[in-house]
Amino acid sequence: DAKTTQPPSMDCAEGRAANLPCNHSTISGNEYVYWYRQIHSQGPQYIIHGLKNNETNEMASLIITEDRKSSTLILPHATLRDTAVYYCIVRGPNFGNEKLTFGTGTRLTIIP
Amino acid sequence: DAGVTQSPTHLIKTRGQQVTLRCSPISGHKSVSWYQQVLGQGPQFIFQYYEKEERGRGNFPDRFSARQFPNYSSELNVNALLLGDSALYLCASSLVSVSTEAFFGQGTRLTVV
Numbered sequence: 001d002a003k004t005t006q007p008p009s010m011d012c013a014e015g016r017a018a019n020l021p022c023n024h025s026t027i028s029g030n031e032y033v034y035w036y037r038q039i040h041s042q043g044p045q046y047i048i049h050g051l052k053n054n055e056t057n058e059m060a061s062l063i064i065t066e067d068r069k070s071s072t073l074i075l076p077h078a079t080l081r082d083t084a085v086y087y088c089i090v091r092g093p094n095f096g097n098e099k100l101t102f103g104t105g106t107r108l109t110i111i112p
Numbered sequence: 113d114a115g116v117t118q119s120p121t122h123l124i125k126t127r128g129q130q131v132t133l134r135c136s137p138i139s140g141h142k143s144v145s146w147y148q149q150v151l152g153q154g155p156q157f158i159f160q161y162y163e164k165e166e167r168g169r170g171n172f173p174d175r176f177s178a179r180q181f182p183n184y185s186s187e188l189n190v191n192a193l194l195l196g197d198s199a200l201y202l203c204a205s206s207l208v209s210v211s212t213e214a215f216f217g218q219g220t221r222l223t224v225v
Contacts, residue, residue: 032211043116043202043216044155051211087154091211098143098206098214099168102154 004088009107018075020106022088025069031092033064034100035073037084044087044102047073083110114138116205116217124223125193133188133220137205143167144186145214146178147202155202161186162208190222198224 005023012018024033034049048055048062050071055062061074075082087105117136125131137144143162147155160168161180175191184205190197200221204214 034213041200041219041221043204043218044214046213046215049211049213085154093211096143096162096167096208098145098160098162098204098208099157099170100145100147100155100204100214101157102147104154 004090004103006086006088006103006106008104009109011109011111012075012078013111014080015077018078018082018108018110020073020075020086020088020108021070022073023070024088024090027068027090028092029068031090033062033068033071034089034091035060035062036087036089036100036102037082038087038105039081039084047086078108078110080110080112082108084108116203116215118201118203118217118220120220121218122221122223124225127193127195127224129193130189130191131193131222133190133201133203133222135186135188135203135205135217137184137186137203138215141205141207141215142184143206143208144180144184145204145206146186146188147204148172149200149202149219150196150198158188193224195224198222 035047036044038044064071085105145160146158149155157170159178200219206214
């Protein structure tokens with residue numbers, strides 16, 4: 001699975017959009033980009049994933065660049081409950097292989 | 113619907129002892145994975161089981177073992193505990209397909225003294 005690079009920490013004002021970047025310059029054509037977050041001392045929570053196209057769900061939007069070498073997770077209206085560590089993970093479509101390789105993630109702090 | 117459940121939630125063991133951690137996946141999920149998370153780091157993959165067979169193993173010593181039962185629940189065993197085994201142990205379940213999300217339990221906090 002391709003390696004990802006994320007900033008160690010970010011701040012965002014409550015109510016504003018939080019934009020979390022991720023670089024994955026060695027991503028292969030069939031690898032997916034996943035985002036998870038982990039609120040203090042809880043299990044990681046799935047947010048969103050995508051292959052090529054931009055994706056949106058009730059939690060967030062995922063913007064993947066055309067060359068697929070980077071992506072941005074967007075939380076449109078950040079709240080204090082969005083304070084967490086956010087992990088960007090690249091994983092291949094290996095049927096039966098569910099391994100996720102977590103890095104150190106981005107610690108997002110929402111400022112009141 | 114019940115999510116992934118893990119037991120116990122907290123555990124204190126002495127060096128050299130053995131421990132068994134338990135995980136019940138979401139109903140219908142046949143894949144269970146185990147992760148270790150030490151303070152300040154992201155979760156590290158230990159094992160994955162699918163249909164009661166080991167499908168993946170991370171870089172952990174043989175003191176770590178696991179199994180999956182016919183009802184798809186799973187146990188993680190750690191023998192000869194070391195202080196460095198103190199961590200949050202996470203279980204995740206998933207449907208197996210080309211791209212699906214994993215659902216994590218709240219973890220078992222193991223402290224080795």
